[in-house]
Every structure is written in structure tokens, then in C-alpha cells.
Amino acid sequence: MSLLFQLCPFALGCNVFTLGIIFTLLLLLLDFMKRRKPCKDFPPSPPSWPFVGNLLQVDFKSSQIALRQLSKTYGDVISLQVFWKPMVVLNGFEVMKEALLQKSEDIADRPIIYLFEMLGFDENNKGVLFANYGQSWKDLRRFTLSTLRDFGMGKKSLEERVREEAGYLCDAFQSEQGRPFDPQVLINTAVSNVICSIIFGERFEYDDHKFQKLLRLTEEIVTSESGKVTQVITLFAWISKFPGLAKPFFQTRMQLHKYLQEIINEHKQTWDSGHTRDFIDAFILEMEKAKGVKDSNFNDQNLLLIIADLFAAGTETTTTTLRWGLLFMLLYPDVQRKVQEEIDQVIGRTRKPTMGDVLQMPYTNAVIHEIQRYADIIPLSVPHMTYRDTHIKGFFIPKGTVIMTNLSSVLKDEKVWEKPFQFYPEHFIDRDGKFVKREAFMAFSAGRRVCLGEQLARMELFLFFSSLLQRFSFQIPDGEPCPREDPEFVYMQFPHRYKICAKVR
């Protein structure tokens, strides 16, 4: 029967050419029917192709640059068509300030991605990162922030944990004995250990096999899920109806979930209501309190997904920033020397840095901010969606429109920064040599959806960076090429792999 169906056009005398024309006309008709008519005052858009929309006009390898170029022609608020879905891209500091700060709630939703349905989860419980703006997101975000904040819990404070890990990281660097090595694995291990000690209540030795597996999985998730095919798949509702179709694209995430679920199960078996060991225990306590409450957001699925969020959002980001930081110290030895002078003056060579030192160290603080600004690691942030109809810079944007916040265009806004495309720590230093906050520093985004881990990340960046520069001087190894300053872009901007020599000072 199906063979007959396939042969039918040939039976009617059609050749391949005619079939091609029929197919194209059908596509155009479908495109015409599905394409949403832009409403009056909708942001301007470059001309788009049938079916794929503007997809081919945006170079995926450096989409933020392509978008910046488009904004030069069409303005700071532009619309693009991705298949039949319209999306709005926001560029530049002025626009972002209005959108993320003044209209924060209007754009606080996340686009519907079908990742969780594809993996067989209930669509109402999505953790925090991908959760829609609503009660579940509010409850979980509030719980996570307060648990991170008062993480004393009768044990070590968060700062003590990070300081302790900074010590282990320095020891691991020292064991390389000044020989050339790639610092990526050691930094990633230290950063992940901080998250582990918060969530699991324990840190791991740097050569622990089970731990290395966790590191590999979180690292791979960022790259595997930012692939073009995977991203497109998550946009189509119909694929989620056939979970088997999509699962092959999410193998890494499924392995990570399995790994985390085993740890959650172990916690449940040894849980003691009077003794909260870590984040998982604190969440289980909330689940106990919510027993009998209909539709509580403190449930097993959210526990698993929120932990996965913290690993995915909290390890690669800080690791990548620190890798950029050391790379810039190799490329700008004068900056390295000035940071070390300040460390010697304020902290000395033996006492471990504390967060209390930041205020006394304007130059180091400025350098860390400049590392984040210049490295610009998440140029397009995480997509938002309008929660209600809104206006941005006078353009009307209806509820349910995907919003891309081009953070890169803010961090490198030519109207704001003196030297947007250069590494220039003086961006954050005033005439009196004091540290100066800049409103356009939006590396963590801003508004309702601002990075939940910002405080922790700031602490890690300062304590790891200053501890390393206190103990070592960093150099490009003899005979190694000068490291590349341009990024490798896979959703995030990573430095190309490089080697370093860490000489004890």
C-alpha cells in the first residue's frame, strides 16, 4: 500500500522536477499559514526565508556578533523568525536596563522547551533554571537562595568551604612542580568540589574515579545540549509525545540524573530529621513538612532537577571564568604583577585570603570584574519569554514571545565602555584608585532571573584567584605558543586549551 502511495505521482506522469516544484509550493503554503502576522509596532526584522525564517542569517559560531551587526541596521530591538516562532533580540545597555530591570516581571518567563517531557518527566516540575515563571519557580528559588545563604548549618560556613578548597587547589598546582600543565581539570575539580560539599555534604579527592565521572558528565552536558539538532528538537512539542525519539540526544543528561538519583536514595536511607547534613537533607525536610499537601513543589522530581541545575549552571561557568583569568595573567604580565603587589600589601604571603579582604583590594577586584566582562562567557544568556504583553523601547511584544538578551552587547557596549574590545581593568577603577561598580556589568544578567549563584560565584572567583596568585607566578611555558585570546564558542565562550607553568613565589 505504502509503495503504491510512493509510486502514485510517477503514475500520474510527474518527473522529479515537477515533484520538487509541488513540494516547494506546499512548503510555501504551509509557511504562509503557520507564520504569525507581526502585530502593529512589533520590532523590525531582517527579511526572512520561507520555512527556516532567519535561521540561516545568524552564524551559530558567533551568534552574538552576528546579532550585534544586525542591530546596527535594524536597531537595538529586533525580531527574528525561527521556523514559525517569532523571537525578539535585545541589544545594548539602555535596552537591557529597561527590559531586565524596569520590565523585569514582564520578561521573567522561560520559553517552553520539551526536554523534560521527552525524558518522561511531569511538565509542571522543572527545577529552577528552565522553570516557567510561577509558584514552583518562586518556592524553589527562595529555598535554594536561603539554604545557600545560611549554609552554616552548625558546620562550616560557605566561605570556609571555598577557602579550604582553594588550599587544596594550590597544593594540586604545586604538585606539578613548575612543569607545564593544562589547568582545566584541576580548576574544574576544585569548583565542582564546592558544589559537592554544599549538595552532598562531602568533597572528593582529586583522583576519585566516581567524582571524575561526575565532572565529565557536567562538562559534556553543556556541549551536548547546545548542539543545533538538540536545541531544535527541544522546541517541537510533537517529539515529546514520543519520548523514545529524543532520548538518544540526551544520553549524558540521563546518566547524570541516574548518578544523582543514587546519591539522593542513599541520603533518604540515612536521613535524620534532627541533623541536616547538606542541601539534599534540607530539601528532604521540606518534603516531609509538605507531606499531605496537594501539589507541593517540594517533591522528588524537583529535588533531582534542582541539583542537576546547580551542577550544570554552577560548575562550567566558574571554571571557565577562572581559566580565562589565568590566561589573561599569562598575556598581561603587568596586570599579574600589580595584583600580586596588592596581595602582598594587604594579605601578605602566608595568611589565606578572606572575603573581608575584597574591600581593601580595589585592583584585584577590578581585574576579576574585567576578566568577566572581557571573557563574556555566556554572551546570549539563557532565553527568556514574555510573561504578559509588554512594550520595550516603544515596541509592542505580546505575551509568550521568546526574548534573547544579548548580554555580550552590554558587556561590550561601545557607548558605555572606554575600551570595550580590550582587556582594561581600569574600567572598574576611579580617579582615586577606588573600585567602581558599573551598571553595565551584567555578566550575571539582572532582574528576577538574575543568576541564582552570583554570591557564591563571586566568592569562588575572589578566593580561588587571589589564593593562586598569592602562591604562584604564572608564565607561558618555554617553547609553547602564545595562548589564543579568541574564544571557542559552544553556547558558552571557552578559552582554547593552553598550558601554564606555575612557579612558587
Ligand code: HEM
Ligand atoms: C562566573 C560564574 C557564573 C556566571 C557568569 C553565571 C551567569 C548566569 C546567567 C547569565 C544566568 C541567566 C540569567 C537570566 O536568565 O537572565 C544564570 C542563571 C542561573 N545561574 Fe548562574 N552564573 C554563574 C555561576 C553560577 C553558580 C555558581 C550557580 C550555582 C550555585 C549558578 C546557578 C544559576 C541558576 C540556578 C540560574 C537560573 C536562575 C533562574 O532561572 O531563576 N550560577 N547564571
